[in-house]
Amino acid sequence: MILTELQIEGFRRFTAPVTLDGLKPGLNVLAAPNEAGKSTLLMALRAALTLRHTSKSQPIKDLASYGGSAPHVLVRFTWNGVPCALEKRFLARSCMRLTRGPDRYEGDEAEEQLRLMLGMTEVGRGEAAGLWNALLVGQGESFALPALSEAGHASIRSCLSQGVDVVTGGAAASAVLGRVKEQLGLLQTATGRPTGLYKKAMEQEAEAESLLAQLEARKNRLEEDLVALAQARRLLQEQANPDRKMQDEAALAALRVERDKATKLEAEEQAARATVNVAQVHSTNLKQEQQSRQENRERIQQLTKSQTTAQQALDALEPRMHQAQQRVEQARQAREAAEAAHELARRQRALSAQQAGLAHQQQRLGQEQASLRRVEAAYVQLEQAEAVLAALRYVDDASMDRLHKADRLCAQLQAQREAQAPTLTLTLLPEAAEQVKINGAPCKETSQQVLQETVLEITGVGTVTISPAQQDQTGLAGKWEQAVSQRALLLQQMGCQTMADAATHHARYRQAQTRVTEARATYHASLPHGQAGKEQGAAHLVALRKAVAEQEAQCALAEQAVAALQVSGAVQDAVSPEAAAEAEDQAARQAEAARQAEREAQTVFSTAQTQQQAALVAVREVIQALQQAQREETVYLSHKTDDALAADLTQAREDLAVATARLEQLEQHREEARPLATLESGIARYEQKLEASRTRISQLQIEIREREAHVRFAEGDGLDEQIAATERTVERLKHDREGYERSRAALALLQQTVSAAEQEQTERYLAPLVKTMQPAFSSLFPGGALTLNTQFGVEAITRRQTEEFSKLSDGTREQIAVLVRLGFAELLQSQTGNSLLVLDDALSFSDSQRLERLFDVLTDAASRFQILVLTCHAESFAALGGNPLSLQPLESFTELR
Secondary structure (H helix, E strand, O other): OEEEEEEEEOEOOEOOOEEEEOOOOOEEEEEOOOOOOHHHHHHHHHHHHHEOOOOOOHHHHOOEOOOOOOOEEEEEEEEOOEEEEEEEEOOOOOEEEEEEOOEEEEHHHHHHHHHHHHOOEEOOOOEEEOHHHHHEEOOOHHHOOOOOOHHHHHHHHHHHOOOOHHHHOOHHHHHHHHHHHHHHHOOEOOOOOEOHHHHHHHHHHHHHHHHHHHHHHHHHHHHHHHHHHHHHHHHHHHHOOHHHHHHHHHHHHHHHHHHHHHHHHHHHHHHHHHHHHHHHHHHHHHHHHHHHHHHHHHHHHHHHHHHHHHHHHHHHHHHHHHHHHHHHHHHHHHHHHHHHHHOOOOHHHHHHHHHHHHHHHHHHHHHHHHHHHHHHHHHHHHHHHHHHHHHOHHHOHHHHHHHHHHHHHHHHHHHHHHHHOOEEEOOOOHHHHHHEEEOOEEOOOOEEEOOOOEEEEEOOOEEEEEOOOHHHHHOHHHHHHHHHHHHHHHHHHOOOOOHHHHHHHHHHHHHHHHHHHHHHHHHHHHOOOOOEOOEOOOHHHHHHHHHHHHHHHHHHHHHHHHHHHHHOOOOOOOOOHHHHHHHHHHHHHHHHHHHHHHHHHHHHHHHHHHHHHHHHHHHHHHHHHHHHHHHHHHHHHHHOOHHHHHHHHHHHHHHHHHHHHHHHHHHHHHHHOOOHHHHHHHHHHHHHHHHHHHHHHHHHHHHHHHHHHHHHHHHOOOHHHHHHHHHHHHHHHHHHHHHHHHHHHHHHHHHHHHHHHHHHHHHHHHHHHHHHHHHHHHHHOOOOEEEEOOOOOEEEEEOOOEEEHHHOOHHHHHHHHHHHHHHHHHHHHHHHOOOEEEEEOOOOOOOHHHHHHHHHHHHHHHOOOEEEEEEOOOOOOHHHOOEEOEEEEOOOOOOOO
8 A cells, every 4th residue: 555645624723725745655754843733644544544434423523623624534545556545524514435446436335445455344433443553653652562453453363374273272281271270379369479378378487487586676676775775874974074064165155255246346347338338428419519510500601602692693683574574565565556456346355355364363363372371371380380399409309218217217226225225213202202303303204214424413312423334325325426417417418407397398399399290281281282292391382472473474464455455446437348458457467466576575574584583482592591500500509609519528528538447447357357157156056066965965864764674674574485486486387388389389380381382382373473573673673582472462572681571661662662563564565465654753762873773674664565754853864764745735625526
C-alpha cells in the first residue's frame, strides 16, 4: 500500500481543505512546528481506514472542526500496483466511496470491501480492528508496545501460517504440568509466596528467631547500659566543673560591656550622619536661591533691552499706518463717487442691504466686546491669584514636610527625655502645701519629672537641689536642643514664628493654589469656543482683542458706506435710453477702476495694521515678562538681602564641614571597634554554651538514674537461661522448614523442566516473527537477542544479560516498541504485499547515536514499503533524509465522482 494523496477538511483545526503534498514511495518526512496539524492528519487517516462513516460515537464527534463543519477525508493509494481512492464524510451528510481500479463501491458495500482489503474485522461502535491499527502510531503511543486486539492476533497468526494447537504443547506435558502446579500450590501461591504448612513453619521459625533476637537485644542493651552509665558519670563530672563555668561567665560579661559601647557609638554615628544630611540640604538650597537671583537679574536686563527694541519698532510703524489709512479713505471716496453715478437706480436696495449687514455686524461686535470684557476680567483675577501664590512660595508642601519632620523629631526626643528623667513625687498635708516651693513657685503638683536642675525649698527646713544624671544632660538634652534649633531655623526660613504661623501660612498657600487653579479654569472657560488649548497665557487675550479690533474696523467701514448712501443725491431726471446706456457704461468702467484702487489701498492698510498689532503684542509680552521678573526680584530682596544670603551660605558650608569631620571621626572609631554583629554572636554563643551546660547536666543526671534502674531490673531476670531455651526451639523449627523447602524445590524443578519443553515448542512457533524483527533489532542493539511471548509482545532482551522489558529506560522501551511495529509491517508486507507505517512525534527520547542507527533501519525498511514520519524536531530529523512533505491549502475539496 502506497499513499499518493491525502486531503482533509473539517477535521479539528482544519476548517478549510488542505492536502499533504509530496507523497511518494519509500520514506516520507513531514517536519512542522507544534500545533501545525500533524496529529490531526494521522487521526484523519486512521478514521478513513478504521471508522465506519455512519458512526455517531464520541471518537467521531471529537474529530469535528472547531467551527462545527463535518469531517471529510480523501485518500488515494495503490494496492498491489492497482490505483485506489477512498472518500469518507462523517456526521452531517455522511458518505463512503471506494474505487479499486475500474471497480466502484459506495456506502456499506464500500466499508465491507475496505475491511476485506485490509484484513480487519468489526469490533463495535463503528470501528474496525486489525494489525493496521498497530501501524498507525499516534503521538505518545510509541512509548508502549502495540496493544493488539483479537483481530490483530488473528492477522499475525494468519501471516505465520501456524495452527493454534502447537502453542499449548502436547497433551501429556500439559497434564503433568497441571498436577505439578497443583502440588506446588499447596506450598506456594501463584506469585511464588509461601503458603500452607510451609508458610506456618516459616512463621513459627520467624517468631522463635524474633524472640531470640529480642532476648539477645536485651542482653546487648544491658551491656550498653553499663558502658553508657560509666560514660555519663564521667561527662557529669566534666560538665559540673566550677572553674570552667566562671571563665565562661567572665567572658560573657566582658562581651556585654563591649557590646554596649559599640551600640552607643553606632547611635552617635547615625545622629552625626543625620546632621550632615541636614547641613547638605540647607547649603544646597541657599546655593540654588543665589543662582536663581543671578539668573533673574540677567533676565531683567535682557527684557529691558527687548522692550526698548520692540517700542522703537512700534513707533516706526505709526507714520506708515497713518499714510495707508489716508490712501484707503481717498480710494473709498473715489469708489463711492463712481458707484453713485453707476448705481443711482438701485441705491435704495443697496442701502437696505448695507443697513441689514451693518446691524448684523454691530450685534456680533457687541457679543465679541462682552466676551472680551469677561476674558479681561478673568485674566486680571488669574494674575492676582498667581501673585499671591508667588508671595507664599516659601511655605509650599516640601517646606512644610521638612518642618513637620523636625517638629516630630523634637516631640520624640522630648518624650525620650521625659521617659528617662527621674520623677519627683511629693505627698503633702493640706496645711503644708504653701510651705513647699519648687524652683521658687508653690508646689501645686504631687508628681513631676526632673528634666533640669530643680530646687526644692521647705520653709523652716531648708532647700534640696535635684540634678538629673550627667549622661542625660549630654545625651538626649543635646539632641533635643539641636532638633529645636533646626525647627527654629526652618521656621525662620519660612518667615514664621511658631508652628501655628507656619500652618496658617501653608493653609493660605494651599488656598492660593486653589484660587490659581479656579482662576485659570475660569479664564479658559471664558474664552470663545474653540480657542482654549490652542494658545497659552496672555496670547488668548491678545488674539481676542485683535479679532474685536478687526470687527470694529469693519463696522466703521460699513457705517461709512451706509452714511454715504444716505447723504448722496436723489435720482436724476430721466434721460434717453441711449444716453443712459452710454453714461452707465462709462460709469461702470470708472467704478471698476475705483474699486480696484480701493482694494489695493485696503491691502496696504491691512498689512500695516497687522504689523502694528504684532508689534503691539510683542511690546505687551515683553512688558509683562519684565514686570514678572521685577516682582520676583522684589520678593527676593524683601525676604533676605544678598549679603545676608551669602553670609548664610558661608555659615551653612562651615556647619557642613564641622558635621562631616565629626562623622568621619565617629566612622573611624567604629571601624577600629569590633562589629556589633560579631559581639552579639559571641554573647549568644556564650549564653547558649552556659544554657547547654546546665541542660546537659540535668540530662546526664536523669540518664544516670534511668540506666541504674535498667541494670538493676535486667540483672535479676535470668536472660542467659531464656536465650538457651529459645535457641533449642529455633533449631527444631528450622529443621521442619528446610524439609518443606526441599519439597518445594523438587516440584519447582519439575515445573521448570516441563515448561521448558513447552517453551521450546512456542519458540519454534514464534521463530518466523522473531526472524523478521531480529535484523532491525540487531542494528540498534548489536549482539542482542529478542524474546517474544505468546501474545506477540516483547518479554525481554538479552545482551550481556537478560533484562525485562518493563525495567528498561523510557527511551529504550520506545525504540523497541517502534522496532516491534516495524517488524509487524515487515511481516505484513512479506505475506500480503501491502504495508504502511506512520510515526507521529516518535523517538524524541533517543540519543544521537541510537537515532542515527534508527534512521538507517527506517531507510532500509522504506525500500520495501512506505513509511511516513511526522515530527516537530526538524533539526534532529534532518539527517533522516527522505522525501519532504508539506501541508498546502486547497481552494476546494476534491470529491470522487
